[in-house]
Each structure stands twice: as structure tokens, then as C-alpha cells.
Amino acid sequence: MSVIATLNSLPLYLICGAIIAFVAVICLVFMVRAYRAGVKMGMDEKVLKRVMTSSATFSVLPAVGILLGVIALSGSLGLPWPWLRLSVIGALHYEAQVAQGAAEHAGIGGLSPESMTVSAFTTIALLMSICIMWGMVLSVLFNRGYLKKIGIKNPEETALNKKSGFGDMAMSAMFIGLVSAYIGSYIGSFVSSEGLFTFKGDFLPLIVVLVSGLVMAIFVYLSEKKKKAWVDNFSVAASMLVGMTAAVLINLL
Amino acid sequence: MKENRNEYFEKYNNRTHLLGRVFTVIVLVLLVGAPFLIGAVLGASPDLGAVGRGFLSVGLIWTISSVVEFLIYTPMLGAGGSYLAFITGNLINMKIPCAVNARDMAGVKTGTPENEIVSTLSIATSSLVTIVVLALGVLLLQPLKGFLQSPALQPAFSNVVPALFGAMAYKYFRGNMKIAIAPLLLMSILFMLVPSLTGSTSMMIIPSGALAIGISYLIYRKQK
Numbered sequence: 169m170s171v172i173a174t175l176n177s178l179p180l181y182l183i184c185g186a187i188i189a190f191v192a193v194i195c196l197v198f199m200v201r202a203y204r205a206g207v208k209m210g211m212d213e214k215v216l217k218r219v220m221t222s223s224a225t226f227s228v229l230p231a232v233g234i235l236l237g238v239i240a241l242s243g244s245l246g247l248p249w250p251w252l253r254l255s256v257i258g259a260l261h262y263e264a265q266v267a268q269g270a271a272e273h274a275g276i277g278g279l280s281p282e283s284m285t286v287s288a289f290t291t292i293a294l295l296m297s298i299c300i301m302w303g304m305v306l307s308v309l310f311n312r313g314y315l316k317k318i319g320i321k322n323p324e325e326t327a328l329n330k331k332s333g334f335g336d337m338a339m340s341a342m343f344i345g346l347v348s349a350y351i352g353s354y355i356g357s358f359v360s361s362e363g364l365f366t367f368k369g370d371f372l373p374l375i376v377v378l379v380s381g382l383v384m385a386i387f388v389y390l391s392e393k394k395k396k397a398w399v400d401n402f403s404v405a406a407s408m409l410v411g412m413t414a415a416v417l418i419n420l421l
Numbered sequence: 422m423k424e425n426r427n428e429y430f431e432k433y434n435n436r437t438h439l440l441g442r443v444f445t446v447i448v449l450v451l452l453v454g455a456p457f458l459i460g461a462v463l464g465a466s467p468d469l470g471a472v473g474r475g476f477l478s479v480g481l482i483w484t485i486s487s488v489v490e491f492l493i494y495t496p497m498l499g500a501g502g503s504y505l506a507f508i509t510g511n512l513i514n515m516k517i518p519c520a521v522n523a524r525d526m527a528g529v530k531t532g533t534p535e536n537e538i539v540s541t542l543s544i545a546t547s548s549l550v551t552i553v554v555l556a557l558g559v560l561l562l563q564p565l566k567g568f569l570q571s572p573a574l575q576p577a578f579s580n581v582v583p584a585l586f587g588a589m590a591y592k593y594f595r596g597n598m599k600i601a602i603a604p605l606l607l608m609s610i611l612f613m614l615v616p617s618l619t620g621s622t623s624m625m626i627i628p629s630g631a632l633a634i635g636i637s638y639l640i641y642r643k644q645k
Contacts, residue, residue: 179462187451191508192552194444198437198501199545205433206538209426219523219539223546226522230515231554233581238555239562247559249459255555257452257510266483273475274468287465291475293456294467299480301449302487303507308445311495311503312438318496334641339497339531340593341600341637343521345630346513347590348604352629353622354583356612365613372576373583380587388591400526404518404588411584412577419576 171284175246184252191256225405229412237263244271244281249293257300270295351377372415380411430534434500437541441504448508489627497521497531501541509548514582518589519547525592600637604629 241250274288354373361369387403390396460466495503506516523543529535594601
């Protein structure tokens with residue numbers, strides 16, 4: 169049996185599948201608790217259901233993208249391990265980089281099905297787990313204290329209709345900073361990645377940003393001006409889909 | 422009634438921390454233990470020396486990144502949301518925008534009990550959808566593989582993140598151009614002058630976010 173066939177064998181599916189199933193149970197527990205708590209606290213059930221519908225539709229497209237990451241890694245690590253890594257804790261941009269670095273240190277030069285050994289695989293798998301586990305470790309140690317310190321407020325201070333403080337504004341600003349950094353990187357990449365100010369870099373991400381932003385503008389118009397609030401449930405996912413379709417079409421030209 | 426609500430939320434929150442910690446520790450043990458278990462089944466244990474050397478070279482940057490993510494995203498997501506998000510991963514490309522979108526749709530404010538509920542619901546739903554899509558994908562991989570890996574579709578999936586940020590940028594920038602313009606310009610100029618920084622974009626979120634927060638604080642003070 170080849171190494172890749174070994175890495176695709178039933179025991180690995182069982183081990184990885186069991187961990188994923190356990191994480192799914194955790195998500196269900198948190199979901200049911202939050203829903204019940206929301207109802208008991210007097211929140212509108214319609215809003216809670218809309219949050220779930222919107223989050224589900226929002227997540228489908230990125231999840232398909234993540235699935236592609238699983239497929240990409242399955243060539244050298246087998247299918248079960250990338251399936252576990254990207255279902256639990258992992259991140260698309262992280263896995264391939266760490267797996268490649270880990271493969272070099274495992275003595276097989278790099279990620280490739282030809283050079284993979286079972287020993288190298290277990291070494292790579294352990295390093296992938298250790299490198300990304302720190303967010304969880306910090307959560308266990310400091311989540312409660314950190315949230316307390318920065319001030320989760322008491323319910324009576326924070327009723328829905330109460331005017332928000334700087335905290336809310338700061339979080340929106342942080343998100344604006346995050347989006348700015350990524351869009352800035354697309355601009356910089358296009359302008360200078362093939363030599364400073366040569367404008368010969370990859371322009372596709374920028375086009376996708378513009379198209380999906382434009383489609384989002386149409387959805388906002390429909391929602392706010394035409395009073396079609398239901399489009400909010402699909403606006404982000406649909407904007408993304410049109411933006412991604414634009415990438416395919418432009419690439420075909 | 423209000424007292425009951427406060428007491429109820431406090432109990433809920435305490436239990437969330439307890440469950441979050443217990444579940445996170447179990448998942449940590451499972452994740453770190455899995456390579457050893459696989460090694461035992463297949464007869465080849467991990468090389469701990471190589472793991473140590475690998476951690477020093479590729480792991481430290483991700484450790485710093487984890488600290489930054491913890492500090493930034495925990496307040497955004499609240500207790501339940503952040504425990505779940507750190508267990509299920511894919512924060513930047515999925516969980517954070519998803520939770521922010523849900524927060525805005527529900528009209529709740531960061532740091533409130535309502536946001537705690539909405540954020541937890543949103544991230545739990547998002548995680549379950551991801552798990553289901555991946556499980557179905559793995560199950561149906563053989564027939565799907567050809568379609569999804571077709572070269573014509575690759576540009577679409579290589580641009581999931583730009584598509585996401587384009588949509589989110591419109592939503593966030595349009596009402597906050599005073600906050601957005603400086604970090605956007607600064608980041609664009611920086612990446613144009615030092616294009617190699619694109620490999621560390623997640624680290625550049627820190628100065629970009631700090632600048633945006635600084636400007637929003639000035640605006641907040643002016644409005645008060």
C-alpha cells in the first residue's frame with residue numbers, strides 16, 4: 169500500500185471524523201444555549217432566526233473555498249487530516265504554509281506525495297497542531313479575565329436602545345483597519361509586486377473587490393431605499409459569488 | 422424582572438466560560454493527541470526533535486499571530502463566540518465577518534449581552550455549516566473533484582477573500598470614510614513601497630487597525 173493510500177485508510181477517517189463530530193456537538197451545545205438564553209432575555213425570536221439563516225448563507229461560499237484547501241492538501245497529506253485541520257481550528261492561509269515548513273523539518277524536503285513517509289506525516293501533523301493551538305490556549309487561560317478587564321457591561325447598562333459607547337465604534341474601526349490592510353495589499357501587489365510601480369502585478373483581486381463592492385451597493389440600495397430588508401440575508405454571499413464569477417470570466421478573456 | 426434578567430445572564434455567562442474552557446481543553450488534547458494516535462496505529466511516531474526545530478522556525482510567527490488574534494477578536498466576539506471561533510478556526514476569512522454581519526443585522530452593540538447571544542449563534546451556525554459542507558465535500562469528493570479542480574474555476578476560489586472584503590468594505594467604508602481613508606491610503610502606499618509585506622498582511626492589521634481606532638477616537642471625542 170502506498171503512503172498516500174495509508175493516509176487515506178479507514179483508521180484515519182475514524183480518528184479525524186470522531187474529533188470533527190465532537191466539535192460539531194460543541195457547536196450545537198453553544199447554539200442551543202445561546203438561542204434559549206436569547207429568548208429568555210426577551211430577544212425577538214425572528215431576529216435570532218434571521219441571525220442563523222444569514223450566518224448559514226454567509227458561510228456556504230467560504231466553506232466551499234475551504235473545501236478546495238482540503239482538496240489541495242489531500243494530494244500529499246491524504247484526505248482525512250486536511251479535512252480535520254480545516255474543519256477544526258485551521259485556516260486556509262495557514263495550513264499549506266506550516267505543512268510546507270514542517271515537511272522541510274521532517275526531512276522530506278517539502279510537501280509531495282512522492283517523498284512522504286508515515287513518520288514524516290505524523291511529525292508534520294503534530295507541528296501543524298502545535299503551531300496553531302495558541303489561540304485556544306490563550307482562550308482557556310485569559311478569555312474570562314480579559315473580557316472582564318475590557319468591560320463586558322451589565323445588562324441594565326446595555327439595553328438594545330441605549331446609545332453605544334466608544335467600544336462599539338472601536339470595533340467597527342478595527343474591522344475597517346483589517347479590510348484596509350487587505351485591500352491595501354491587493355493594490356500594492358498590483359502596483360509593485362513585479363517591480364516598484366510597474367503596474368504589472370495580479371489585478372484580479374482588485375477587480376473582485378470592486379465587483380463585489382458594487383453588487384453590495386446594489387443590495388444596500390434595495391434594502392434601504394426599496395425597503396426589501398430580506399435581501400440582507402443573502403447580500404454578502406451573493407456579492408461574493410458575483411465577485412468570484414467575475415474572476416472566472418476575466419480569467420477566460 | 423430586570424434583576425432576574427441580570428442574574429440569568431450572569432449565570433449563563435459563567436456557564437459559558439466553564440463549558441468553553443472544558444471543551445477547549447478537550448479539543449486541545451484531541452488535536453495534539455491525534456498525531457500520536459495515528460502514529461501508534463500506523464507504527465511511526467512523530468519525530469519530536471524535528472517538531473521542536475520546526476516550531477522555532479515556522480511556529481513562532483504563528484504564536485505571535487495567535488496572541489494578536491486573541492487580543493483583537495475576543496472583545497469583538499464575546500465569550501461564547503470567541504471560545505467557538507478559536508476552536509473552529511478560519512477567523513479572518515469567515516467567522517469575524519460573519520459575526521460582524523450578524524451583529525449589524527440584529528442591531529446589537531459590541532459588549533452587550535445581546536451581542537454575546539448573536540455572536541455565539543452566528544459562529545456556531547457558521548461552524549456547523551462549514552463542518553457539514555466539508556463533510557459532504559469529502560463524501561462526494563470523487564465526483565466533485567473534477568468540477569472543483571477544473572482550471573476554469575480556480576480564479577474564483579483563489580479570490581474568496583477579496584470577494585468577501587469587497588462586499589464588507591462597501592458596508593463599512595460608506596458611512597465611515599473619515600475613518601477609512603487614512604488606513605486605506607497608508608496601507609496602499611506601504612504595500613506599494615514594500616511589496617514583500619503582502620506575505621505578512623495579517624500582521625499589518627495591527628498598525629492599520631490602530632490608526633483607524635485612533636481616528637475614530639478623535640471623532641468620538643469631537644462628537645461628545
